Amino acid sequence: MWTGVLRRVGQALLTLAAAAFVVWCLQLLAPADPARQVLIAQGVTDPTAAQVAGLRAELGLDDAAPVRFGRWAAGLVTGDLGTSWSSGRSVASEVAGRLPATVRLCAVALGLAALAAVPMALAAARWRGGALDLGIRGLIFTGAAVPSFVVSTVVLDVVVLGWGLGSIIADGSWGGALLPAIPLAVGAAAMWARVFRAALVEAASSGAVEVSMGRGATPTRALLIHMVPPATPPLLTAVGMTVGSLLAGAAVVETVFTWPGIGRYLIESIVARDVPVVQVLVLSGVLAYVVASLLVDLAVSAMHAQTERRA
Amino acid sequence: MTEHGDRTAAATSLRIGGLGVRYPDGHLALDGVSVVVHDGETVAVVGGSGSGKSTLVRAVLGLLPAGTVVAGSISLEGVGDLTRMRDRELRGIRGRHIGYVAQDPYASADPWWTVGHHVGEAWRVHRLRVPAQEIVARVATLGVDDARTRLGDRPATWSGGMLQRADIVAATAHRPRLIVADEPTSALDVEVARTALAALVAQSRSLLLVSHDLDMVAEHADRIVVLDGGRIAQELIVGRRGAHALQDAASHPATRRLLAALPGSVARPARPAARVGSGVEAADSEVVAALEDVTLAYSGGDAVVAGVDLRIAAGEVVGLCGPSGAGKSTVLRALAGLLRPVSGTVRHGDVALWTDDGTRPRPGFVMPIFQDAAASLNPRWPIWKTVAEATATTSLGNRRLSAPDVRRRAYDLLRSVGLGDVDPQARPRRLSGGQRQRVAVARAMGGGAALVVADEPTAALDTVYAQEIVDLLRALADSGCALAVVSHDERRLRSFAGRVLRVADGTVTPD
Structure with missing residues (x-):
């Protein structure tokens, strides 16, 4: 009985981990430069190369993908859900307000x-x-x-x-x-x-x-x-x-x-x-x-x- | 109809007069059936499948499906004609004036409630106070130890025989004049069935007992009514003297068929087994399958059986018997190579299964025959195709099912199991239970199997069909196939198995 419960809980955790990985990876497939998209979303109609490069650095987009994933996953576990690109506020507080x-x-x-x-x-x-x-x-x-x-x-x-x-x-x-x-x-x-x-x-x-x-x-x-x-x-x-x-x-x-x-x-x-x-x-x-x-x-x-x- | 002599003076409990039952689909299940049950009497109604036995029970209980046409009368003493009553009135009569004991005690007790609830429901459905003390006392009287605690348990922890006793207590809750029992023992092991039936007879004032087991009811019934095709074939006075008392009186062919199908009956002397031995060791000839010091368990559970040594030779029939839940089917699964043992070796011929190099015996080495033939046949396939599938993928190599020689072989096999007069294009649902099981045997033969494992192959069949299947299985073994058969019907098993092993208390021992 209890071994069954533990196994089922283990499966659930594995599923979550796998889902987290897949969800994160999807952004790699998205076309266009996210930094540029964010700038457009924030109202900069024609961002300059310098603006884009600055934002990329700020968002940590220039790091290798595994590093970025590790940073994100570690944040999830510790409760730091990151920062909203469009509002600049923490994702946690944005979600908590609407949940x-x-x-x-x-x-x-x-x-x-x-x-x-x-x-x-x-x-x-x-x-x-x-x-x-x-x-x-x-x-x-x-x-x-x-x-x-x-x-x-x-x-x-x-x-x-x-x-x-x-x-x-x-x-x-x-x-x-x-x-x-x-x-x-x-x-x-x-x-x-x-x-x-x-x-x-x-x-x-x-x-x-x-x-x-x-x-x-x-x-x-x-x-x-x-x-x-x-x-x-x-x-x-x-x-x-x-x-x-x-x-x-x-x-x-x-x-x-x-x-x-x-x-x-x-x-x-x-x-x-x-x-x-x-x-x-x-x-x-x-x-x-x-x-x-x-x-x-x-x-x-x-x-x-x-x-x-x-x- | 036989005259009852002095019995005509006794008070009647139930008088069924000229009962005809036609189902909404037009099938005439009963036709002009008249049965009288006197006060204090046990009357058995016997007959093969399709004889109308179960319809009779449903008619007496007033539980026929809506739209069924009923002719004649069913008069219950002190109550009146049940066929004229409305649902509401009938509900008040069921349980209070007619007690009901169902076929399968495992199925009749709701697994979601305690056994105490199951028994107490006899009072609760009539909005009566449940006499908890009385229930405990009555269940204890029927031989259930520690009844008070056990009644608080779920049915899953009760044995079939004990559950049947709980059913009897519930059926006799309001001391009804009549008890109706529908095959009350067919799901139980033979020894258990005998004592359960005796308890039922002792607790009932008068009893209408429906069964296919002529042998068993003959020991308890005062009279036996033989049904055949919805009509009364013969009525016999047996006076609880057993089936042998019927030999001379059995004049109707239907009665004789039932008698002849009894294992070890005079009409059919027990066939001398081809290979008679008593040990666990097979005779000298080629060993087809073997379990060597095998321990079996289901994942995570305790061992079901341990230290099993068993060899089956070609042409041999080995029977496995034992109480329900002891692990008969588990041993069979291991033998078939379907269950990986916790320890020990399973061999098919020279090949040791479950080894690291993963050698597998050839496809079709083992063929199964199941209890429920209907569930094991593809309902959408004509029966020849089911047989052809085994042939085409095993004994003839990989072939198309519809290849002429594959189809011809399937037709031959169906003929050889006595289905020559059944259309090979028929779907399984058009066949009777016995015919379906024959198709399953033909499929087992078609694969050219070295080992056939049969799990309760006759349990769902009435005695006549069961004997036919037994004859086929014996013939299959005589043709050189090894057979392992699980059955709770020990007598029948002994009538054709060379050796019978008992699976009980975690071990397998020669019996």
Whole structure:
């Protein structure tokens, strides 16, 4: 058991290290001189060679690549995330200022998704094959098929502009997070509901369900007591994967809603060629993904350890 | 129909009259079936797969799928005709007036809850207080040591026989007039099954027992109803005297088929094994596969078995028996070269496996036969192709599957396992369980294997089909192939294996 946990944690750390390396290396592939791009981004329309050379020296771009990577990696470990090329402030403080807004948005989105997905899947599995099941499955497929920027635009146009609810100025507060969270929640809820319903239906053919019904249990009881527990690990796995991919979704939604979080900051930094910021943000996306998967994996294997007969 | 003489005066528990069941797909599973279970009586319903046994259980429990058409009546004493009742009423009757014991105790206890919860659910589903003390006492009475603590454990730590006892306590929770048991022992080892069945009979007021195992139920049933193709073939009074009491009374072909398929029955004397020995050592002839002082474990776990020495010669059948979870299949996997031993040597012919130079025996040296034939056949392939795959990639060298000679050989093999009248183009789902297992045997033969490993090859089959597969396996060995067979059905195993080894308590010993 504990050796398994240690191995899984080791794998997670290795994944992070490899991701850090790949993320850093990507900038080597980017065309054009970063120093020149930074100067343009800072408003110098036609930088001179001297200006470019000065900045290159200042940013340490003239060192060999392994030296630069080592310096960057050491900084990551010690908490020094570097300096933003476009603002000149430390990346850590830039990100820290925007992170709470994104965390609020994601937390509300996950909560909404769970509130929608779990009852839908339960109802569909309880009356599977019926009209309700059919309707819910239709909803699920629609939700999965519609891109989040379409949902965002509809929410903005209809709810905010049409009905006059909510505010068009996003302040990053809990209250303001409800509307922007909807587009994020739709995709997640559709995936979770699909996975959970399928797992519930699979569990319906188990011997435990048959025996329970044979003893006089109602279908609802059989569903909640004997189908929900075995269907939980697949649901948790789906949740873990969603948490990891939320940053990508947040980038789109925050841009549409002008939400002051790291998703929109990521887009702005990409446009501004602010390499240190992009690297940190992408890496934090990877970090979220790895940590979420690790926690889910550990939880699921702890659950299975109780139920499995050693062969 | 046999007259019951003095029994007609006794009170009835269950009276099934002219029961017909047609599934939504149009299949007529039961047709004009009438069965009476008197108070205090045990009635066994036996029959092969597809005879309608399980449908009968579902009909009595009112658990047939929606859209099924039911004709006739199922009258439960003191309750009324179950076929006329609504779902809600039936739910109140299940468990309280009819107890239910399911087929596989491993599957029926939910692994996500404790065994105590599993038993207590019999009360909980009817919104009754769970009598914890009473449950402990009743489980202890049936021979579960330290019942109070053990009931707090998950089913994964219970043995099949003990779980079946917990099931019996739950089924008899409300002292129902009738218990319905669907193949209650088919998943258990023979010795365990016998005592579990005795416990079930002792705890039940009257019992409707459905089984394919005529041998075992004949010792416990007062009467036996033989089902064949959804109709009653014959009804026999056996009076708990055992299967031998049936020999003279068995007039219907279906009954005789069931009797003849019993291992060691009068109709089929046990075949003298080709090579009879008792030790772990093989006879003098060529050793096909060997385990030498082998210790086996799964990664990170403790040793499953240790110090195994086992040699299998060409033409020999070696049986492996033992309690569930003792490591029978593990030994088989090692023999097949699928599991790397922690220590010791595995040999296929002259080749030592798992050595550093990585020598591998030729492809097709080992062929497997699994318990679940359906899962081992490609559902999208016609059956000839499954057989041809083994032939084309092994015994004939690398050939196209559809090459005429490969296809012809596959057809020949299918004929040789008795599938001559089955379309070689058929997909596996159109075949019965026994026919699918024959395809698996044909595939094993097609590879020209030196060693065939079979894991519970007959466990999923009823007795008639099982005997046919046993005959095929014996013939395969007689043609010079070495066979290692794992089975919990020791009697059947002994009927065709030259040696039977027992896997228990971490060792493999001659038995």
